[in-house]
Amino acid sequence: MSVLRDNVNLGPAELRRQMADFVTAAGVFNGISAQLAERGGFRALYLSGSGVAGAMGLPDLSVTTLTELAEECRRITSVARSPLIVDADTGFGEAINVIRTVRLLEAAGASAIHIEDQVMPKRCGHLEGKKVIGAEEMGMKVRAAVEARKDEDFVIIARTDARAVNGFQDAVERAKFYLDCGADMIFIEALESEEEFRQFAREVDGPLLANMTEFGKSPLLSAQELKSLGYRAVIFPLTAFRAALKAMDSVYRDLFRAGTQRGFVDSLMTRKEFYSVIGYDQYAEDDSGIFREVQGMQARRGRGLI
Numbered sequence: 120m121s122v123l124r125d126n127v128n129l130g131p132a133e134l135r136r137q138m139a140d141f142v143t144a145a146g147v148f149n150g151i152s153a154q155l156a157e158r159g160g161f162r163a164l165y166l167s168g169s170g171v172a173g174a175m176g177l178p179d180l181s182v183t184t185l186t187e188l189a190e191e192c193r194r195i196t197s198v199a200r201s202p203l204i205v206d207a208d209t210g211f212g213e214a215i216n217v218i219r220t221v222r223l224l225e226a227a228g229a230s231a232i233h234i235e236d237q238v239m240p241k242r243c244g245h246l247e248g249k250k251v252i253g254a255e256e257m258g259m260k261v262r263a264a265v266e267a268r269k270d271e272d273f274v275i276i277a278r279t280d281a282r283a284v285n286g287f288q289d290a291v292e293r294a295k296f297y298l299d300c301g302a303d304m305i306f307i308e309a310l311e312s313e314e315e316f317r318q319f320a321r322e323v324d325g326p327l328l329a330n331m332t333e334f335g336k337s338p339l340l341s342a343q344e345l346k347s348l349g350y351r352a353v354i355f356p357l358t359a360f361r362a363a364l365k366a367m368d369s370v371y372r373d374l375f376r377a378g379t380q381r382g383f384v385d386s387l388m389t390r391k392e393f394y395s396v397i398g399y400d401q402y403a404e405d406d407s408g409i410f411r412e413v414q415g416m417q418a419r420r421g422r423g424l425i
């Protein structure tokens with residue numbers, strides 16, 4: 120194993136391969152969380168917009184920039200092999216802006232993006248008070264995204280937030296229209312019951328993605344359940360993020376209170392384990408491999424061989 124040789128993101132072709140069956144994507148928010156998700160068994164990753172903002176201590180209200188998102192995307196895809204689905208919110212503007220959004224995220228190693236039909240500033244799809252743009256305006260964004268991708272395998276996911284705003288039927292109509300406009304997959308946001316998930320899959324004939332975020336409007340269905348309802352993908356956007364927040368919250372409190380970590384060292388990931396997650400030894404091996412190569416070159420030059 121070499122980081123230099125083997126740590127290559129598999130990209131859109133691998134995501135398409137998984138999409139033919141079912142994609143189970145773990146929500147991640149930086150490089151180390153992506154590596155931990157892969158260690159846990161995941162072979163597809165999801166870069167949550169709320170996670171990106173949250174990790175910066177910011178709300179999920181369109182306050183983070185495309186540059187920041189692309190940077191995070193690049194950081195993840197350069198240390199993880201699994202294809203990454205990226206939450207591009209509203210596409211960072213109108214159709215014309217979506218073109219640049221797709222170019223930058225594709226160049227940053229994303230395998231898919233989703234753009235949504237909310238009015239800016241967008242909010243979490245499971246909160247009250249959302250507004251949606253017209254279907255036609257969103258159709259233009261979808262079309263722009265499709266036209267802008269370089270790799271045909273790059274997956275364009277259209278998200279509709281219309282269920283909570285205009286009702287179930289409008290969400291169905293929009294999904295069909297976004298598929299007509301060229302979307303490869305529909306992200307149906309904030310359905311409210313298992314029955315709605317079933318009904319939506321019956322009415323919309325195309326690849327569907329379900330969002331299993333916690334503390335929202337949707338029931339927490341399993342990957343297996345969603346697959347049997349006819350879905351092609353599931354994301355668990357913030358599960359690990361929320362777990363990390365809870366763990367950090369308690370560790371800071373305990374540490375501050377006790378003034379030492381002696382009482383809970385056993386609950387920490389060891390140096391050895393952490394190094395194994397990030398492939399520390401492989402970096403060191405690559406480095407000494409390069410050193411040996413250069414030493415060899417120098418020796419050959421010394422002997423007049425080169």
Ligand SMILES: C[C@](O)(C(=O)O)[C@H](CC(=O)O)C(=O)O
Nearest residue numbers: 167168169243244245332356
């Ligand atoms: C999927 C989502 O877009 C995200 O940014 O992760 C959020 C998740 C959340 O806020 O719970 C959303 O559903 O809007």
Ligand SMILES: [Mg+2]
Nearest residue numbers: 167168169206
């Ligand atoms: Mg989001």
